[in-house]
Structure formats: structure tokens, C-alpha cells
Amino acid sequence: MNKDEMVYLARFLFPEAPAHGKEVSGLLQMAGSAERICRLKYCEGEHTQDLCLQVFKERTIISSIQEEDPFGYELTEPAKVKRACFYLFNCPEHMEGNSCPDVPALQMSRSRFEELKAQAATYTLYTLAECLNAETGDLLRSAQLARVLKYRTADGELRLCSRSTDSWICQHAGYIEDASGGWLLRMSCESAEDWIVAVPASKAEVCLALYEWMLHASHAVNPE
Numbered sequence: 001m002n003k004d005e006m007v008y009l010a011r012f013l014f015p016e017a018p019a020h021g022k023e024v025s026g027l028l029q030m031a032g033s034a035e036r037i038c039r040l041k042y043c044e045g046e047h048t049q050d051l052c053l054q055v056f057k058e059r060t061i062i063s064s065i066q067e068e069d070p071f072g073y074e075l076t077e078p079a080k081v082k083r084a085c086f087y088l089f090n091c092p093e094h095m096e097g098n099s100c101p102d103v104p105a106l107q108m109s110r111s112r113f114e115e116l117k118a119q120a121a122t123y124t125l126y127t128l129a130e131c132l133n134a135e136t137g138d139l140l141r142s143a144q145l146a147r148v149l150k151y152r153t154a155d156g157e158l159r160l161c162s163r164s165t166d167s168w169i170c171q172h173a174g175y176i177e178d179a180s181g182g183w184l185l186r187m188s189c190e191s192a193e194d195w196i197v198a199v200p201a202s203k204a205e206v207c208l209a210l211y212e213w214m215l216h217a218s219h220a221v222n223p224e
Contacts (some may be wrong), residue, residue: 036053051088101200104138107197108196110195153179158175172188174187184200
């Protein structure tokens, strides 16, 4: 990995890099021969994760980047990688069959969505739904998304990079959930772009999508 690639990955995977200087540097040095790299952040009650998954030809290395709880372990069997994906999202494997019905996705400005997400606790559910509807034009699903934004019990983020012939291909996704269900959020990676696509998805579907991506870089993190 050359210097330009390392800088690019550092900025995408660790936008707050100064807070994790030594940890980030060590992870990026190790990632020189990786085929895929994922930064995963997830919070659900007391279950919190902030770590890096590095996929090599015959092994996967999972490393924490939290100074107060450092750890790292290596997985070589697909079944263990799958189990890890479910564990990191605090999802029992027996939930694997859970899925959401196919419905049209919602698309809107990412910056506006992030603004509404940050202020969701201060809005009434009605106001939040109206704000989302103004962006998406879909009143029913905007109301469903508004409920999850306001009462969310889980919040996750995935920054994924897969190596191509002469560059890295990046994806940025999020996941939010409340008691009524969850939503997968796919969003723009480039600062010049401003879009986000939201679609209902179960936590198990997101776990399986991440697992498939770790096995096959050509897969997008997108529930079927």
C-alpha cells in the first residue's frame, strides 16, 4: 500500500483519526496486504463496539480501536466469521430467518437526514414525520422512519473498503432500530455527493449482508 492509499483509507475509515493516532497507524500498516477492511461502530444499550475487521486471503483479523478495551483475534473458518458478524451486532444467530418485506426505498439529502437524526429527540413524532415526508414524498414510510429515529434503541455504522486492481472501492452504511424494526442506511462516500437511501431491514439481514461482503468483495452491504 502506497502513502496516498494509506492517507485515503485513514480519512475514510477513521475521520476522527487524531483521537486514535497510534491504533490507526498500526491497523493501517497491518492492512497493507488486506483484501477488505471494515470499520464497524455499534451501540445498543450496554453493548458497544468500535473496531476494525481486516480480511486477508486465508484469515480475518478483528481488532478493537478503543484504548480502554484493546483486543484482537484471528478467525480462519467462515462459520466463525459469520458468528462474529452476529455477535458484533448483538444479534442471536437463530434470528437469521427474520426479514423485512420488500418496499420502495426512501431517498433524501444525507446532510438533512443527519440534521433530523441529531435533533430527533427535540421534535414531536408528527413534526419529525412531516420533515421526512417533505424530503421523501412518502408519508407512510416517512412516519415509520420517524418513529425509529425518535425512539431508536440501536445505532450502527459500517465503513467498508475493498481492494480493486489499482484502487479501493468504498461503501458507507448505517443501521438504526427501535422496538418496531430496523432500517439500513446507504449513503454517499464522497463529500461532493449528498444522498442517503433508507430501506427497512432486520438486524439479521444486515449481519448476513456484512458476512457476505467479508466473503466476497463484489457483494454490496444490501439485504436481498
